[in-house]
Structure formats: structure tokens, C-alpha cells
Amino acid sequence: xxxxxxxxxxxxxxxxxxxxxxxxxxxxxxxxxxxxxxxxxxxxxxxxxxxxxxxxxxxxxxxxxxxxxxxxxxxxxxxxxxxxxxxxxxxxxxxxxxxxxxxxxxxxxxxxxxxxxxxxxxxxxxxxxxxxxxxxxxxxxxxxxxxxxxxxxxxxxxxxxxxxxxxxxxxxxxxxxxxxxxxxxxxxxxxxxxxxxxxxxxxxxxxxxxxxxxxxxxxxxxxxxxxxxxxxxxxxxxxxxxxxxxxxxxxxxxxxxxxxxxxxxxxxxxxxxxxxxxxxxxxxxxxxxxxxxxxxxxxxxxxxxxxxxxxxxxxxxxxxxxxxxxxxxxxxxxxxxxxxxxxxxxxxx
Ligand code: NAD
Ligand code: WQD
Numbered sequence: 001x002x003x004x005x006x007x008x009x010x011x012x013x014x015x016x017x018x019x020x021x022x023x024x025x026x027x028x029x030x031x032x033x034x035x036x037x038x039x040x041x042x043x044x045x046x047x048x049x050x051x052x053x054x055x056x057x058x059x060x061x062x063x064x065x066x067x068x069x070x071x072x073x074x075x076x077x078x079x080x081x082x083x084x085x086x087x088x089x090x091x092x093x094x095x096x097x098x099x100x101x102x103x104x105x106x107x108x109x110x111x112x113x114x115x116x117x118x119x120x121x122x123x124x125x126x127x128x129x130x131x132x133x134x135x136x137x138x139x140x141x142x143x144x145x146x147x148x149x150x151x152x153x154x155x156x157x158x159x160x161x162x163x164x165x166x167x168x169x170x171x172x173x174x175x176x177x178x179x180x181x182x183x184x185x186x187x188x189x190x191x192x193x194x195x196x197x198x199x200x201x202x203x204x205x206x207x208x209x210x211x212x213x214x215x216x217x218x219x220x221x222x223x224x225x226x227x228x229x230x231x232x233x234x235x236x237x238x239x240x241x242x243x244x245x246x247x248x249x250x251x252x253x254x255x256x257x258x259x260x261x262x263x264x265x266x267x268x269x270x271x272x273x274x275x276x277x278x279x280x281x282x283x284x285x286x287x288x289x290x291x292x293x294x295x296x297x298x299x300x301x302x303x304x305x306x307x308x309x310x311x312x313x314x315x316x317x318x319x320x321x322x323x324x325x326x327x328x329x330x331x332x333x334x335x336x337x338x339x340x341x342x343x344x345x346x347x348x349x
Pocket of ligand 2: 091093130131132133185186205206207208210222223224225226235236237238279302305
């Protein structure tokens, strides 16, 4: 895929990470020129090799910290951005409880710097990575964007709620910024090429990476965290969305903001499939989709887990004209293909 000198440039902070790298692919496919800023705190340079292999060309990438004001200002001065997608953040819920200031500094300072630089350099459009974590355990399901946010369960979750409020307040203060905060549900899967995917560092805390590593023999056994919840099979329910569907939602968000004649605006959108699935259903679907049987046992509940959460996606469909297209089986097959690729690399090296 050739680079076009006229393609609108989109700053993608955290573009070497899991969701960012897939969004880079979707942006190029849609005719944008992504410009990554990533400090590789939670990603690896090999993601850029994967992007090069998928796209058939290099992607512009600055190895820089989004909190480094002089460097970020120089990037804004040198590049002429149409918009910003701000993925860069720390995201480990447990670590955020132990090291709250690390999370507040990284996640909030980087956003505030962007909100200073965007009007200064005439960059109008912002897409922000928020999370369904802001809902906690909602009283009614599915959750709409009107569902009240709950006091955050963790400093990480708090940074997402505070970030949303910061963006809203800055827009309300007449700053010429049009912003969409996307509240992602549970992103899973990988690019179907298996050239990019999720790269969890250490022991994964999330279900799908742990499941994949168990199936690959890296972990002995998957523990299902509790089967005594008030759900059809007793295990927790989440809304698992293929990361390429999520990536395409970002492209649509950039398109919608670019076409809007508003000078300033702010809105939030749920980005999920609209379907809730139990942990046991994920295991069963994985086994059926891949033919691999998984070693798992039922363990106690994980402290802090919400019982069930899944999205009402009507607003995203209306505002973005977007809907998740890929099935759960496809997500799990793609994640498994990526895991096998990772495992074969380990054996070879
Ligand atoms: P990730 O860790 O794979 O990607 C984040 C990227 O940002 C990494 O490459 C990391 O190196 C980079 N980064 C972090 N701080 C930086 C800084 N100060 N300067 C430059 N780069 C920096 O995470 P992800 O899963 O791709 O998540 C992307 C965004 O989506 C995050 O904001 C996360 O909070 C949010 N989110 C993720 C999930 C999920 O389950 N993965 C769910 C909801 C929301
Ligand atoms: C899913 C389900 C577990 C691991 C996290 C973050 C949240 C948001 C999304 C960023 C739960 C169960 C898990 C295991 C299991 N991220 N599970 N065995 O809890 O929805 O949320 O990702 O914003 O902030 O907290 O995702 O993948 O950890 O868990 O049974 O080994 O799988 O109990 O029911 P979660 P998860």
C-alpha cells in the first residue's frame, strides 16, 4: 500500500500498542496517514515490523513520551495533523492501585498537553480511548451512554472518568476542539494476518490472553474466576469486541468529526458488540472454533470483578454509522493464530 503525500495525517499516540497498531492499519486502509508517537513502555518495536509487513511500507513513528512537552510541540510544529487519536496510557488496573500517581501523571498529563497543543496548532479533531470501566456494575443492562458513571473502582478507571471530564470542560470553555470519547468494552482478537496482535508483558491478567497462553502450553491451566454469579452459567458476562472492529470505529470517528461543521463538540459513545457472553461460553467457543481443548478449573471470584456488563450500541450505530461485524468465533480464531505465531517465534529464537 503506497503512501500518499496528500493523505490527511492523524497523530496516533500509543500507536505501537494493541489497539493503536490495529487502528494504524485501518487508518491507512481508509486513506489516512497515521503518525505514531509511542515510548514503547508497554509495546515492542516488532509491532512496527508487523505494520510494515501488512501495509507494504513504513509508518511514521516517533519514539517519544507523550508527556515530553518540547518534543510533542516540535512534532505538532513539523507535522500538520487533521486529528489526534489518543491511545497512550497505562492500563493495568491492579498496578494502578499500587502506584496511583504513575497512572494519574501519565494518563492525565498526556491528555492535557494534547489539549494545549491542538488549538495552538489548529488541530480540531480528538478521539479519546475511554473504557466501560467507568460504568462499574450498572443497575440496568445493556448500558447506554446515559447510564450513570460509578465512582471508579481503581485509579486507572478514575483516570478515564477524569479524562472525559477534562475534555468536556475544555470544549465547554470555547476551545475549538471536536472530541469523541469512545468507551471500549473488551477488545480481543488480532489482525487476521497474525502479523500484529496483543503483546501482554508478564502474566496476563485478562481472560483472552491468559486463555491463549494456556492453550499454547505457556500456562498450565486457566482459572475461571467464580461460577456463582447471577448469570445463566454462573460466570461473569462481558462484551468482547474484535480489535479490528474497534479499529474501524476509530476511523469512522475521525471521519465523522472531520465532516462535522461544529466548531466545538464533545460526545461519548459505547463501542462494543451489544452482546454479553459468559466466561464459559468464551471457552466453549474457543474450543469449537479452533479444535483445541483447554485445561481450566473453577476458582473463587476475583476481587473487584463486576458481574456483568455489555453495551447498548445504538448511539454508535447512529452517530458513526458503524457496527461490529466480526463474530466471537472469528475473534478467538484470530487471537489463536497470533498466539501460535508468537509461540513459534519463541521456539525459534
Ligand atoms: P497498550 O498498552 O497495548 O497500548 C498503549 C500504548 O501506549 C503502548 O504502546 C505504550 O507503550 C504507549 N504509551 C503509554 N504511555 C505512553 C507515553 N507517556 N508516551 C508514549 N507512549 C505511551 O494498550 P491498549 O490495550 O492498546 O489500550 C489503548 C488505550 O485503550 C488505552 O488508553 C487503554 O486505557 C484504553 N482501553 C483499553 C482496553 C483494553 O482492554 N485493552 C479497554 C478499554 C480502554
Ligand atoms: C473478563 C472476565 C474475569 C482472567 C478489564 C479491565 C477494564 C477494561 C477491560 C481497560 C472476568 C474472567 C479473567 C482469568 C477469568 N480495560 N477471567 N480468568 O475484568 O472485564 O476488565 O479489561 O479499560 O478496565 O479491568 O476483563 O479480561 O480481565 O476479565 O475467569 O484468568 O474473565 O473474572 O469475568 P475485565 P478481563
